[in-house]
Amino acid sequence: MSQVQSVERTLSILEILAAYPEGLSIAKLSKDLELAKSTVHRLLSTLSAKGYVQQDEQSGHYRLGIQCLVLASSLLNQLDIRTVAKEALHTLAKSSGEVVHLCIHDSNEVVYIDKVESDQTLRMYSQIGRRALMHCTGVGKALLLGFTQEQLDHLIEEKGLPKFTETTITDKANLQKELKAIKERGYVIDEQEHEKGIRCIAAPLYDHDGNVIAAISIAGPADRVTNERVKGDLARAILDQSKHISAKLGYIKK
Known part of the structure; x- marks a missing residue:
């Protein structure tokens, strides 16, 4: 998997999660992206570590994290x-x-x-x-x-x-x-x-x-x-x- 492809897939995850405030499971993301669950999990782990996604402790679903808001606020202020x-x-x-x-x-x-x-x-x-x-x-x-x-x-x-x-x-x-x-x-x-x-x-x-x-x-x-x-x-x-x-x-x- 090339670096550009990784970025594209990562951005796709963020775009999909933006449409689901309640979050999505890895299985659903994997299906929507047509990617292996292991690949989606790896990308989510990186995004989670950076604060761009967060995982609900009860459902296990992933949704957008606070860091997305930080970036959006910075852009709007500029x-x-x-x-x-x-x-x-x-x-x-x-x-x-x-x-x-x-x-x-x-x-x-x-x-x-x-x-x-x-x-x-x-x-x-x-x-x-x-x-x-x-x-x-x-x-x-x-x-x-x-x-x-x-x-x-x-x-x-x-x-x-x-x-x-x-x-x-x-x-x-x-x-x-x-x-x-x-x-x-x-x-x-x-x-x-x-x-x-x-x-x-x-x-x-x-x-x-x-x-x-x-x-x-x-x-x-x-x-x-x-x-x-x-x-x-x-x-x-x-x-x-x-x-x-x-x-x-x-x-x-x-």
């Missing part, structure tokens, strides 16, 4: 949202021809952490490092999907719901109604709520635990980013890329 999202941001900017943003929330505010400029002339508020309120921006409302009722109440108490344009949501009940609608359709529309003349579509990004950790948006002049585009090609594009980024962050929709 994932930088800007690096993970960069390709998707450029894809969105190229396909839409508009400005694309990546944002997180901090201290009940939106923080712009990356931006891909449009090749068309556009003057707008956003800059990397700049902050904005959450209730009046597409990315902000996307991030609010991850808030509990208590967190939302605290945000309103601390920041208020100030008016920026004629379409800004300034009422708690209307904001909650909007957030419910956003959950149902999966994306956010900023109907010129922060800057008059600028329409935006946004979507949340989820991590491996299902938490909303960031948001992306496409923004442009209302005469280019029309309601028809927002509900058509732009909605499809931003949902596709938000799902793609979230999957790279380890999110699995249940």
Whole structure:
């Protein structure tokens, strides 16, 4: 048995055990892998010694060990949202021809952490490092999907719901109604709520635990980013890329 073959078989054991949280017997693993029990036992012994599998004392079944979690946690901690999202941001900017943003929330505010400029002339508020309120921006409302009722109440108490344009949501009940609608359709529309003349579509990004950790948006002049585009090609594009980024962050929709 060559070294490469040993690695392949070892990884196959881990992949199979990942699908069986209650564990499997050597006999079942041997059957699934079409390998001799002695070979499977030898590989399991090595994995067990390193902490990648553990054996149940009562059933004798093997399941994944703590070391797998250590490796997974290390990988997830190394994932930088800007690096993970960069390709998707450029894809969105190229396909839409508009400005694309990546944002997180901090201290009940939106923080712009990356931006891909449009090749068309556009003057707008956003800059990397700049902050904005959450209730009046597409990315902000996307991030609010991850808030509990208590967190939302605290945000309103601390920041208020100030008016920026004629379409800004300034009422708690209307904001909650909007957030419910956003959950149902999966994306956010900023109907010129922060800057008059600028329409935006946004979507949340989820991590491996299902938490909303960031948001992306496409923004442009209302005469280019029309309601028809927002509900058509732009909605499809931003949902596709938000799902793609979230999957790279380890999110699995249940």
